[in-house]
Amino acid sequence: MTAQIIDGNAIARAMRGDIAVEVKDWIAAGRRPPGLAVILVGDDPASEIYVKGKRRDCDEVGFHSIVQHLSAHVTQQDLEDRVKALNDDTSIDGILVQTPLPAHIDEDRIIDSIDPSKDVDGFHAYNIGLLALRRPALRSCTPKGVMLLLEHIGLEFKGLDAAILGASNHVGRPMGLELLLAGCTVTTAHKFTRDTASKVQLADIVVSAVGKPGLVPPEWIKPGAVVIDVGITRGENNKLYGDVQFDAVKEVAGWITPVPGGVGPMTRIALLQNTLQAARQHLGVA
Numbered sequence: 502m503t504a505q506i507i508d509g510n511a512i513a514r515a516m517r518g519d520i521a522v523e524v525k526d527w528i529a530a531g532r533r534p535p536g537l538a539v540i541l542v543g544d545d546p547a548s549e550i551y552v553k554g555k556r557r558d559c560d561e562v563g564f565h566s567i568v569q570h571l572s573a574h575v576t577q578q579d580l581e582d583r584v585k586a587l588n589d590d591t592s593i594d595g596i597l598v599q600t601p602l603p604a605h606i607d608e609d610r611i612i613d614s615i616d617p618s619k620d621v622d623g624f625h626a627y628n629i630g631l632l633a634l635r636r637p638a639l640r641s642c643t644p645k646g647v648m649l650l651l652e653h654i655g656l657e658f659k660g661l662d663a664a665i666l667g668a669s670n671h672v673g674r675p676m677g678l679e680l681l682l683a684g685c686t687v688t689t690a691h692k693f694t695r696d697t698a699s700k701v702q703l704a705d706i707v708v709s710a711v712g713k714p715g716l717v718p719p720e721w722i723k724p725g726a727v728v729i730d731v732g733i734t735r736g737e738n739n740k741l742y743g744d745v746q747f748d749a750v751k752e753v754a755g756w757i758t759p760v761p762g763g764v765g766p767m768t769r770i771a772l773l774q775n776t777l778q779a780a781r782q783h784l785g786v787a
Contacts, residue, residue, distance in 0.1 A: 663707075
């Protein structure tokens with residue numbers, strides 16, 4: 502068996518086209534374009550690349566977008582004031598504060614300061630809470646992107662066993678809630694988990710979001726399982742590595758995502774969808 506590759510780039514390209522058509526019709530009906538504001542703090546090269554990609558996506562689909570690039574020495578209060586000003590800006594539907602933030606910034610306070618109806622990253626406690634209560638609103642982008650990939654391959658979720666590696670607030674925890682909501686039985690492995698391999702070997706769906714290159718060997722994978730690699734680590738010569746031993750695991754799995762070109766493009770699609778959803782709410786569009 503050789504796994505089928507889930508091409509996130511191709512799927513995202515098609516979905517951006519669909520969003521662009523919807524936005525064109527939206528503007529033709531006399532509405533303002535959906536608006537996304539990104540705040541970038543400091544000069545982290547990877548963050549700058551991500552923000553450029555998001556800006557390019559917005560241009561492609563017809564969104565209004567702005568980027569506020571702030572010094573790494575910005576104060577907590579100044580950053581919170583920037584967020585609050587964007588909360589009040591009626592041309593902006595979504596606010597994204599690019600992470601990581603400098604060590605002197607309290608990231609939780611920044612997230613908490615974002616209007617939940619503009620929290621297009623899906624990180625605010627209000628939106629995570631709604632997902633936990635089976636009333637999803639703005640959903641965390643990477644888990645939502647994973648669900649879009651799984652839906653694209655026609656996966657029937659109900660009754661499947663899913664294993665998630667990693668329990669971060671931004672990926673692992675909301676990913677578990679997404680799969681639970683879809684009808685899966687979910688196990689989340691983390692740094693205190695005993696015998697992680699035995700947990701993963703039972704899974705029909707494996708989502709690894711640890712950021713440790715080569716963590717997942719083929720021996721952990723149930724034959725025919727769907728393997729989603731969220732982990733991404735930048736190594737020598739700027740080469741990107743996933744958590745999964747791709748070449749070996751693809752000989753066991755039924756479906757697998759590459760790194761890069763798997764989950765990453767779909768995370769950005771989820772951001773566009775969330776911004777459009779927020780704009781509908783703000784403008785009272787069904």
